[in-house]
Amino acid sequence: MYKVFVNEKKLLVSKHPEPLEKELRYESFTTLEIALDLLENTSVKELNVFGENIEEIWGEFQKLFRIIEAAGGLVNNPDGKLLFIKRLGKWDLPKGKMEKGESREESAIREIEEETGLKDVELVKFINTTYHIYIERNGEKILKCTHWFEMNFNGEDTSKPQIEEGITEVAWKNTTQIENEVFPSTFKNIELIVKEFWNSKLK
Numbered sequence: 495m496y497k498v499f500v501n502e503k504k505l506l507v508s509k510h511p512e513p514l515e516k517e518l519r520y521e522s523f524t525t526l527e528i529a530l531d532l533l534e535n536t537s538v539k540e541l542n543v544f545g546e547n548i549e550e551i552w553g554e555f556q557k558l559f560r561i562i563e564a565a566g567g568l569v570n571n572p573d574g575k576l577l578f579i580k581r582l583g584k585w586d587l588p589k590g591k592m593e594k595g596e597s598r599e600e601s602a603i604r605e606i607e608e609e610t611g612l613k614d615v616e617l618v619k620f621i622n623t624t625y626h627i628y629i630e631r632n633g634e635k636i637l638k639c640t641h642w643f644e645m646n647f648n649g650e651d652t653s654k655p656q657i658e659e660g661i662t663e664v665a666w667k668n669t670t671q672i673e674n675e676v677f678p679s680t681f682k683n684i685e686l687i688v689k690e691f692w693n694s695k696l697k
Contacts (some may be wrong), residue, residue, distance in 0.1 A: 501624040504540040520545030559637035565602035567645040580663035611654040618644040624683040
């Protein structure tokens with residue numbers, strides 16, 4: 495199953511129909527074009543495209559976009575708080591585009607160091623990948639795939655925002671603060687990966 499956010503609206507690609515606002519059975523490439531058009535140009539807020547061969551559908555879907563890969567981290571400290579950044583007035587997790595020749599892990603650690611000023615972050619494990627779509631100023635459609643890792647930090651807190659990247663704040667947040675402050679002012683895929691991370695901790 496793949497979840498993609500289009501202007502904060504949800505597109506779910508699955509093998510079997512899911513109970514969302516609108517469902518489309520995958521017939522051909524055109525099904526995907528129709529799905530995107532509905533999410534971009536109508537009031538539909540969530541849509542499910544389903545079909546037996548989910549990997550084939552996903553492969554066709556990716557052909558609609560230029561793909562950009564990014565990596566980032568959910569960084570824990572010994573107090574059980576998570577590290578967030580504030581960029582352009584919204585809370586976000588530290589992340590950024592992968593550079594040529596970098597592994598996902600290397601990219602995630604580098605981006606955290608650059609965006610938050612923290613050194614010696616310890617990588618624990620891969621969590622999942624989130625997907626969202628945006629349009630460049632030239633009209634090109636981008637599918638951004640962000641690979642997320644769980645990380646630990648228990649060194650000296652040297653955090654400071656990377657101002658030149660539009661980051662105005664770096665802050666550690668506990669569960670209550672995340673639910674009350676971060677979730678109302680963040681992106682759907684950030685909320686999704688934080689909740690997935692929390693659920694993995696409960697298992």
